[in-house]
Amino acid sequence: MAYNITLIPGDGIGPEVMEAAKMVIDASGVKINWEVAEAGAKVIDEYGTPLPDYVIDSIKKNRVALKGPVTTPVGKGFRSVNVGLRQSLDLYANVRPVKTYSGVPCRYENVDLIIVRENTEGLYAGIEHNVGDVAAESIKVITKKASDRIAEFAFNIAEKQGRKKVTAVHKANIMKLSDGLFLNCSRKVAEKHKDIQFNDMIVDAMSMRLVQNPQNYDVLVMPNLYGDILSDMASGLVGGLGVVPGANIGEDIAVFEAVHGSAPDIAGKNIANPTAAILSGVMMLKYLEEYEVAKKIDDAVAKVLKKGEIVTTDLGGTAKTMEFAQEVINNL
Ligand code: ATP
Numbered sequence: 179m180a181y182n183i184t185l186i187p188g189d190g191i192g193p194e195v196m197e198a199a200k201m202v203i204d205a206s207g208v209k210i211n212w213e214v215a216e217a218g219a220k221v222i223d224e225y226g227t228p229l230p231d232y233v234i235d236s237i238k239k240n241r242v243a244l245k246g247p248v249t250t251p252v253g254k255g256f257r258s259v260n261v262g263l264r265q266s267l268d269l270y271a272n273v274r275p276v277k278t279y280s281g282v283p284c285r286y287e288n289v290d291l292i293i294v295r296e297n298t299e300g301l302y303a304g305i306e307h308n309v310g311d312v313a314a315e316s317i318k319v320i321t322k323k324a325s326d327r328i329a330e331f332a333f334n335i336a337e338k339q340g341r342k343k344v345t346a347v348h349k350a351n352i353m354k355l356s357d358g359l360f361l362n363c364s365r366k367v368a369e370k371h372k373d374i375q376f377n378d379m380i381v382d383a384m385s386m387r388l389v390q391n392p393q394n395y396d397v398l399v400m401p402n403l404y405g406d407i408l409s410d411m412a413s414g415l416v417g418g419l420g421v422v423p424g425a426n427i428g429e430d431i432a433v434f435e436a437v438h439g440s441a442p443d444i445a446g447k448n449i450a451n452p453t454a455a456i457l458s459g460v461m462m463l464k465y466l467e468e469y470e471v472a473k474k475i476d477d478a479v480a481k482v483l484k485k486g487e488i489v490t491t492d493l494g495g496t497a498k499t500m501e502f503a504q505e506v507i508n509n510l
């Protein structure tokens with residue numbers, strides 16, 4: 179059976195790391211018809227928007243996409259492509275597994291946590307206005323529906339993966355109503371999942387503890403902006419943005435993309451680390467229940483990282499993007 183999957187190459191290092199990911203996935207034996215859909219700055223002249231309808235239509239049709247980073251031009255009045263996609267497809271859960279791979283230079287061992295970020299509201303609701311010329315306001319929206327749904331998602335992922343604990347991350351001591359609602363919803367959902375331990379932590383304390391003892395955490399669930407910040411920080415704990423994959427999940431629809439952005443400083447040089455993109459592909463294959471192929475690719479990536487001979491510059495090596503991908507294929 180062949181899967182139809184939307185491939186969004188994206189901007190900056192996107193086309194390079196996505197080509198690498200596609201090459202590895204194609205070499206793994208799974209049959210995929212890739213439907214390429216371009217988005218971002220390069221399509222604005224032609225379509226008048228960085229997120230043309232055909233991109234959304236393609237994902238709606240195929241139900242699964244592998245996406246590179248897409249940059250939205252700042253200050254030109256366009257809504258963020260990433261936020262636009264998540265909201266229009268109701269990709270309500272952003273999942274970012276943060277895990278140490280042996281051989282990857284970092285300060286910790288045995289980190290294996292998952293950040294579950296609410297993906298549709300919070301401070302990303304896009305409700306902002308000026309108050310004359312003396313102030314500007316951003317409205318943070320937390321709803322019961324989205325909070326219940328994301329908490330339920332976090333407990334389900336914990337149960338599915340045999341994990342032990344869910345921690346709700348918030349700032350309810352200050353934002354008593356909005357984060358208070360998020361926390362209350364998490365607590366109520368926790369009562370339905372007695373098999374999984376539950377606790378909560380204020381986001382600033384969480385940041386400190388993650389840096390001190392990231393091994394102590396399992397599944398972390400949080401509102402949108404905290405998830406954005408903590409997932410970049412957590413990437414730094416395990417070797418940087420080059421190695422952490424991600425997924426945006428909705429009801430019966432999913433878009434897989436690395437945590438990193440378009441990294442314009444290293445774009446076009448064939449030096450970006452494609453690990454995060456390849457591992458996003460592994461998450462995609464698991465979503466498609468292609469567990470064997472997913473494991474095969476994950477094991478090959480782990481082997482190449484462990485050897486540490488053919489790795490990209492961010493991990494202390496000299497390999498080019500495609501050389502790393504080829505080495506993964508050699509180890510499949
Ligand atoms: P965005 O706001 O679009 O999410 P960002 O500000 O988080 O982007 P990134 O583009 O993700 O920034 O990357 C920050 C820096 O991390 C880059 O400039 C680059 O040096 C490094 N980096 C990110 N991704 C990779 C990668 N795949 N391989 C190597 N280095 C990377």
